[in-house]
Amino acid sequence: MNKCHLVYLACTAAVVGAGLGAAPASAGHMTHVVHAGQSIQKAVDAAAPGDTVLIAPGTYRESVTVTTPGLTLRGVGRGVVIRPAAAKATKTTAKSTGGAAAKAADTCAAAGNGICVVGKKNRKLEDVTLASLTVTGFTRSGVYAVDTDRLTVRKVTALKNGVWGIAQEASVRGVFRGNTARDNGDAGLFLANTITTEQGATDTGGTLVERNRLEGNRIGVTVRRLRNLTVAENHVTGNCAGVFVVGDENKPKAGAVTVAANRIVRNNKSCPKTARLDALQGSGVVMTGTEDTLVTQNVIRDNAGKSPLSGGIVLFKSFVGTTSERNRISDNELSGNLPADLVDQETAKANTFEANSCQVSRPAGLC
Structure with a gap:
């Protein structure tokens, strides 16, 4: 001061x-x-x-x-x-x-x-x-x-x-830098194009979510229907899910998001199913209906659950049938995530997994 x-x-x-x-x-x-x-x-x-x-x-x-x-x-x-x-x-x-x-x-x-x-x-x-x-x-x-x-x-x-x-x-x-969001009912940090209406993803002009502590929420960070945004160097723990990047059937798609150098550990709180989303537990990073997103140099450990979205890094097939395409998952350190460190539920073949340190993937061969 x-x-x-x-x-x-x-x-x-x-x-x-x-x-x-x-x-x-x-x-x-x-x-x-x-x-x-x-x-x-x-x-x-x-x-x-x-x-x-x-x-x-x-x-x-x-x-x-x-x-x-x-x-x-x-x-x-x-x-x-x-x-x-x-x-x-x-x-x-x-x-x-x-x-x-x-x-x-x-x-x-x-x-x-x-x-x-x-x-x-x-x-x-x-x-x-x-x-x-x-x-x-x-x-x-x-x-x-x-x-x-x-x-x-x-x-x-x-x-x-x-x-x-x-x-x-x-x-x-x-x-959004150096904040603490703890024990909130939904996301600790929630960023969206619009909350109440459906429309294509909008460009944030480079919005930055950096060095925040997100703990005990339903989801640590939710990025919904946005483009051109960075989520970096955050500590995300004790939530039901760590980071969600969410798109839908509208165009342009959500994407061009960077998720980098975050520590995402033990997000094993259990949250019940909602009208929009299945029950959550043990999700590190989830991407659904996104394109051209980079997930890199994150430490993602010990996220374990039995939800359809559980795992270290999860490419989840969109509820509305929108594919995730041209996403790159590289140079992450993953261990102890269940059911697997890397989970790819997508039918699209244009997503890449490379140079990640991990032990188990679904399907096999992604590590």
Whole structure:
């Protein structure tokens, strides 16, 4: 943290106005300081493009919606925790704050999300940063973003949320780095073209999912109907499944994804069947309905289960009959995965397995 931010936190009395601190930062931007008992949303509503909202340690019971470009929402030190509002607080939010921003925050809360970063279909919200926060206990997502460009989420802990830890749709050029997503109901990190409608895969412009810890979720990382994305150097353990790259019958296909240098071990939690997916246990990397995807230099160990999707690296025949083609699985280190280290259920012959260190494959001969 730079020197001016430290000064502002140390000298709260000099910057407090109407219960909220605001002080000038570099390049004409402002830093808005929020303390325990104050409203994060009120500070976000007061911020202009390029401003920073700095949150002091404490527990904040509210949902927060960001619609301002260039905004940074950052916690200070440890112990900045955002939880759902109490029932009474949720009912009175609109009256106490008023305006379009308050209504957006109410919508975010009503949908069961913690932090919402929301742009528009014809004008994506640019350059928002979320950092150094814990978001926990929300019925849907800890963090949910839609129609964003260059969203950065770093050092955020998404814990025990009902569906996704951190989720993004209809967005490009995102960076998700150094986060922890643990014990969420579905994916720790979920990235999709759209969540509620069917359409062809979209190009993310190089979205990066890097150095995150994903543990105890249904799936560690789900990449659904996307292209041009990298999942690298993540630690994925204790989930029902590690990494899913999912396509369908729409065109263009999902693909052109790189899954590289991840450590994917002991994803042996058991999860029941859902309307969309078979029961899960013991899946390392699963690809279904994808093309031109590279899975390389990963360590994938001790993922064991009896699901149709179990195994170290699994090419799974799509539920809707879409083949996976021209995928390359190379230079991975695999051991102790059951029923096999490499599993190819595809009828297409255009996928390649080369230079992998492994012991057992289905069919034989892939190692």
